[in-house]
Amino acid sequence: MSNLVASAAGRVADRGPHIPPRTSPVDQIYVEERAAALGKRSIKKATKVAGLKLAVRMMDLTTLEGKDTPGKVRSLCAKALRPLEHDASVGPVGAVCVYPNMVPVAVDCLRGSGVHVASVATAFPSGLSPLPIKLDDVRRAVGFGADEIDMVIDRGAMLSGEYAKVYDEIVQTKEACGQAHLKVILETGELGSYDVVRHASDIAMAAGADFIKTSTGKVTPAATPPVTLVMLEAIRDHYYATGKRIGMKPAGGIRTAKQALHYLVLVKETLGDAWLTPELFRFGASTLLNDVLMQLEKERTQAYQGADYFSKE
């Protein structure tokens, strides 16, 4: 055990001194005002349909429950591949996101489809297990075939000022991912202020995150427009400084098509066209898809259909 820790620390040390990046302050009042203002964009007709179809392709369709079964996951994958049976122009979704034990089932269902298999790992959702166990969690999920890993940061370390620990864990998780993409969950609902969110975003990006993600979905509040805006601004500054495009994933609490469009507006007007793609923006959601489908059907038929016309999973 202690050997493992030592060797892990050694690998980090090889990269040189790990000084977490400097960070910028965030003004709470103004960032909330800006996020709210962007929520007032009027998104109608063709814009709405295009936005909702994009949102479907950006979705990480998620099930993260203790009661998940292979059957549930297979059902979710079917929905991921063809969200609307009579309209092939809708979907498929960006990825299916499951616990590690469910990864083989998802891989089996989605093989060759282009839909990614994302797995939460690193002792999700708390992250409060020894690092070797968390890294092993990652390696096994990747071994099962996950090509995207959603890790959690050590929020306790972040809040107590152990920034180097937060940073090192991300670096090592990234190594454990190999070719798999790494999404770093900050769990913004536990970080207490936008300043800490901004700092954690900067640390995660410097440490090698491919995506930064707001929340596990297990903590309230989860994603909000202003916290997403703060993270998008961090991504923008990282891009200005390095030329590297980091992805963004708001997750948790996004349940309606209207909310999804609000997030797309935030991306469009903060980071621009390059980020309006599933490669760089994802929604982590379990119940959002059906509301989006309902709105798409409403635009197509000019009438709302009952919730039971859409499969629950």
Next chain:
Amino acid sequence: MTMQKTPRTKAQITPRPDAARPAGPALEFGDAWTYAPAPEARDHVKLKSRYDLFVDGRWQPAKKYFPTISPSTEEKLAEVAEASPEDVDRAVSAARRAYERVWSKMKPGERGKYIYRIARRIQEKSRELAVVESLDGGKPIKESRDVDVPISAAHFFYYAGWADKLAYAFPGAGARPLGVAGQVIPWNFPLLMAAWKIAPALACGNTVVLKPAETTPLTALLLAQICEEIDLPPGVVNIVTGAGATGSALVSHPGVDKVAFTGSTAVGKRIQQALAGTSKRLTLELGGKAANIVFADAALDQAVEGIISGIFFNQGHVCCAGSRLLVEESVHDLVVKKLRDRMMTLRVGDPLDKNTDVGAINSRMQLDKIKELVAAGEREGAERFSTPCALPQKGFWFSPTIFTGVTLSHRIAREESFGPVLSILTFRTPEEAIEKANNTFYGLSAGIWTDKGAKLFWLASRLKAGVVWGNTYNKFDPTSPFGGYKESGFGREGGRAGLAPYLEIDG
């Protein structure tokens, strides 16, 4: 992943910052996902083809009429009466009668009730007022809907509450109304300026004759309709439309006890000269060339939002616009880069489109003034960046514009452009920021962006400006006094201080 060990923002201290070619990766704001047109409906608005003068509670014809157009399409919206000196005289006489027989004798609480009714009626008609404001003035519907109209109602609500509490506004002193107020307002916030003028005047027991600007008379006329609808006693509020000659007749009328003017410094000076030697009270709210000061320690992304709101809100037709950006030299390049990217997302066009951020320039005359000053900026050697957005063929338009490399001696750093044109200067120390901020003959407003509270207050107390915003900009509230130093005028509007100009205060 190789670790990036360079500092997050490379220091680029070049002798001459080059905003035209910002270094590093650039964002693209194109058409990957475009917003479809989202026009606010205007079919619920029924404008009359011709508006008479609202005098003594009735609509009275004038000898001459002039058209008012939409600056975004140049379509004629209506014809409006041009009040002659005789018309103004009738209006002032009506106001005098109403003052002596009704309004000054009314119980203050009853006065308050009328003012509350105006406020509520503005809320009820808010959609119509917002659409007409955007049609007649060119400002984006989101601003008329979310700023102009609600704050107008808020002013009436606020001052209605003061009507029966004037004794508490100035404790121990007697407070009496002045009589008839002659009020002349500008075209940038037509309804809101009418509210700023009329609400405190009425609450204090005065009657008013108000002249709206010739390019934006319609919402003041709708306000006259509201006065009619709520049964305001005849003559308490009179609206006389017209141009400069009408305004001149109003302020120089011997029956006027108090003059309140908001507009250009040049006209303000002429009014002050005309009133010299008379017993008339005067308040002036004139031009500005506000410094918006951004420190390196500020929340820069939010500061950029404040810069945008400071200069592009209402096309920059704002007397307190943050038209001089003073940015700490160490973050100049980064701030300019962020600002340019942010400007690329500004949507310029149809004022009635709910997604429009920047509307039409109010008039051809104003457009010509802006163009002249911008040309001077280029001649003087400052570097210009204007967003490459497509502008409509008809109407009066100007792309959001910034100038870098501006010095204090440039005309674009000294003269008010009253348009979407920002001049960017740098400073190195807080002392230098104060010196540069105060080096103007104006003194209406200023903004400070810093993460350090102590620095913010230290600076605010040293700026010669009537309003200083800290980590925000262009925020208006009826409880907050507004007014200028130096050639930005004198007297305060808003808050308890806004009562004083409409009262005789003894003791």
